[in-house]
Every structure is written in structure tokens, then in C-alpha cells.
Amino acid sequence: MSGFAKPLKIALGLAVIAALIIVPMNFNRYGLFILSQWAVMSIAAMGLNLTLGYAGQVSLAQGAFVGIGAYAAAIMTTHGWPLPAAILVAIVLSFAIGWVLGYPALRVQHHYLAFVTLAFSTLAFLLFRNESWLTGGIYGISNIPRPHIFGIATNKPLPFYYVCLGSLAIVSLAVWWLIRSPWGRAFMALRENPLRAQSLGIDTRRYTLMAFAIGSALGGVAGALYAPLTQYIDPVPFNLSLSLDLLLMVIVGGAGFYFGPFLGAMIAVLLPEWLRFAEGYYLMLYAVAVMLLLIWSPTGILGILDRYLAERRTKAASALRAVAKSRLETVQ
């Protein structure tokens, strides 16, 4: 996103944040639900973007971690625990399971790794469905309470939307910090050239496991917010198709770009709503739109912007060189 002047970037960012706070105030119940869902899915997609986009480790299990977080929150809050405690448990649980799931990545890569994580995804779904003593099985868990934050009830859609938005803000800041830290650079090195990374002292094993664990933990956070958002969960939303949806969000938005997941989640959550006018055809239109985008720009929407800015930089640089050359010739 470099290439824009810094004040312009800050102004744009503030405008978007203000709009996200103010505009939804007069949204109806459904609009707020969709927007809250966007915030929650953005968190999960940011996690996957860390694992896949930055560290280059393919995962088809992010939906399972959303499920793990959702069940942790649903079980705990229906037994009287406060939501922040449930979020903490969701984070610890998904981090630990994500860490363990990272071990296969030390041996297998790419589509082989995709299949390992796919198998895990299926396993998690079966656990949600079959262990009914814990998860309520196919009947799920209902009447999931929404929290009181600083004494304010968030039962109504608008306050709970702000809970989701606030959580998104915290996660965004944390991820921003992470990717600009030496860890972010190490993740990228792991993706681009693990052999060279090792020779520079980068412990690729530890960073691979960390990439899985942190990415999965964010899936858990998203799940822990999803449960009180819908107030009812059953195993179906957390099957493989959620993992594929999240993968689509990351790829369409632009894998390895900071703002990719926000855009990707917007398209995956909102575009089907906007295409409702097409009634029965909306899914077809959606599918065609995704195919066209990926043919045009395999690196996603932000890939288009990145290419444009890179082109502009190259042009500017060659113009500078031309000027320098002509000056040199005049001197001679």
C-alpha cells in the first residue's frame, strides 16, 4: 500500500473507522447481523492470512478452529462464565491445537498439507456432531447469552456489533504489530525461501508451529464471538465449507496483504447479499465473479493495486534515470 502519501492514508483510515462506527447506527437488525458477521469473519480470515498468506502454510482447517472457539464460548457462557474468560479459553485451546496441527507441516507441504488439515477439519466436525454430552450433538447449543461489557448489556444488535468491531480493532492492531516485527519478516522468509531462512539462523520449525498456532488462535477468537452473535450453534456451520470460505476470503482479498482479509470477508459476506436481486442466479453470479477475478489477478484484489503501484514506481524511477542521463550528457 506504499505509494500513497502518509497523511492521505491516515485520513482514509480514520474515515473508514468513523463510517464503521456511525453509519450502522440506523441499520436494521439484519444489516447489523451481516456487518457483525463481516467483523467476525475478518478476524478468522486474518488468522488464516497469517498462516497461509505470510508464512505460506496451506491450511483447510481454519473453519474447525472457528468451531472450537464457538463451542468453547457456547459451553462456558451457558454455564455462567463471562465471555472474556471464554475468549481466553478459546485462544489457549486453539493455540495449543493449532501448534500440534503444525507438526505435519514440518514434514509435508502444499497440497499434501492441505489434505492433512482437511482431515483434521473433518475430525473436528465429527467431534462437534457426535460428542453430544458436550456439544449437544445435532441439536446444538441454544440460548447463548451475550455479555455485559463495562456494565452495558449487549443483547441488542447494535451494542453487540460494537463488541465485534472492537474485537476486530484489537486483533487488527495485534496482527499489524506482529507482521511488522521481526517475526513477520521471519514468516515471510519461511514462505519465500525456507532453505535460505535456515542458513540465516531462522528456526523454521519454531516459526512454522507459531504461524499455525497464532493463526488458529485467531480462528478461535472469531468462533468465540460467532457463538454469542448467532446465540445458537450446531455443527453444520463449522464443516469443511467454512474452511473453504475462509480460504476464498484470503485468496480473493489478496494473500499476504494486510488488508486482504477485510476485503475478502466483505466480498464473501456482503456480495451474496448485494446479489440477492438476481434471486436464484445469485450464487452463479458470485461464482463467475470469483473466477473472473482470479483469472485477472491471481494475487487477489490487493494484488491489482500492488501491481498498479509497482508499475507507477518503476515509471517514476525510469523517468528519474532519464533526467539524470540527459543532465550527464549536457555536462559532457
Place this chain on the structure above:
Amino acid sequence: MSAVLEVTDIKKSFGGIHAVNGVSFDVREGEILGLIGPNGCGKSTLFNCILGQLTPTGGEVKLDGQVVTGLRPSELNKLGVSRTFQLLQVFPKLSVRENLILAGQEHQGNMASRLVGRSDAGLTEAANQMIGFFKLDHLADEPAGGLSYGQQKLLDAAMAFMGGPRLVLLDEPAGGVNPSMLADLKERLVAINREKNATFVVIEHNMEFVMSLCSRVMVMAEGKVLAMGRPDEVRKNPAVIEAYLGH
């Protein structure tokens, strides 16, 4: 002079092929050791065995008298052993400065401090010095992928020095570099060798480069050591002329 690196009877086989077949040598503190030999004689395989990229079939590697055989490449790097590869291995999307910071960051602090600490791991100053040393100043903020081949080769070498290594294994540093830049590279290597007291092992096919840079030269053929000695001795050795240098 004490030995920084002692290699004893290293063997590496791939199926029935003995790529490295019982190689022993030592590298003395502060020297520049050249490693030459025909293509396929096992030079790079030997490097990979020493650096933990490959597990040797047999033999032992000692660093400062400590056995380091079987350590992972990242662990060896932390102990002060660095390397470059035969093919370019810079990170094309990162700027020149970012490449150098990446190359040094794992030598600063620990995992936790690298997460909560400064984004540049406190290395911007060191990176800028390295950039100045290799005369890449005007390219510091350019993505490494946009540099010429020779410039990338310089950056690649510079990256190997960011962690302040004691021992650097360079795999064909001169390959594909034009003559004027080659003189530059040699001058930089000699300076680092003297000022930072870094010990080098250099694989190279450019005879003029090797003979003028190195204090000793080891010649390999068919996975074995054919000769070892001062450049002028090696150059006259009949077996070496037969196997490699030609008449």
C-alpha cells in the same frame, strides 16, 4: 594457529553414488581456504554436510573442538557459521536494507524480545553500515529483485556477514559477476577477513580469483581430497593438473 573447523572422514552417499567419500581437513583461524575441483566432485555436497543441510553418512564435524555433526542449519548459524549458496538466494520482494535486517535479526535477543521489541531488531544502523561497505547505498530502499545480477550477488554475500559470523562458507561467490565488480567483491572479502577476523572457505571455479584470494587451496576430485597446500604448490601439482586444471 588453532583450527576453527575440523572435518574428519566425512562421507555422503546417494544410493550407490559416493558424492563425498571420506574427506578430512581443517580450517585455521583467520585463513581463507579455497575449495576447487571439477563439477560433480562433491564440493557443494561437502558444504551441505558441514552446514547440517544434509546428514552425512559418516564422519564428524567439529567447530572450535565441539562436535556439531547433526545440528540443524539454523543452530549452526547461531554458533557463528554462515554461508552463501551457488544460486542467488536473496528475498526479491524485500528491500536491500530489509534483506540485511532479516539476515541479522535472529542473532539479536530471543523469540520474545523479537516479538515485542523494535521492528528492525535494532539493526538499521548495522544494515546501513553493511550497505555502505558493499557500496550499495543508492539501492538501500530498492526491492532486491530489481537489482542487477552482480549487485544481488554482493547483497547475497553481505547477508552472510550480518550475524557477525566467525566462519563463512561461500559457494561460488564470483559466478556470473563481471570483472570490475569481482575486484570489488574480492577487496570486500579481504577487508572483512582482516578487520572482523572472519575465516572463509570459498568454492570457486575462477582460478585467478581463488589463487589471489586464498592462503591455502584444497582440490577435490571424485569425492576425495586430491591435494591441499599453498596456491603455487597446488598449481604445480601434477595430479591436480591432470584432474582439473588441464595442461
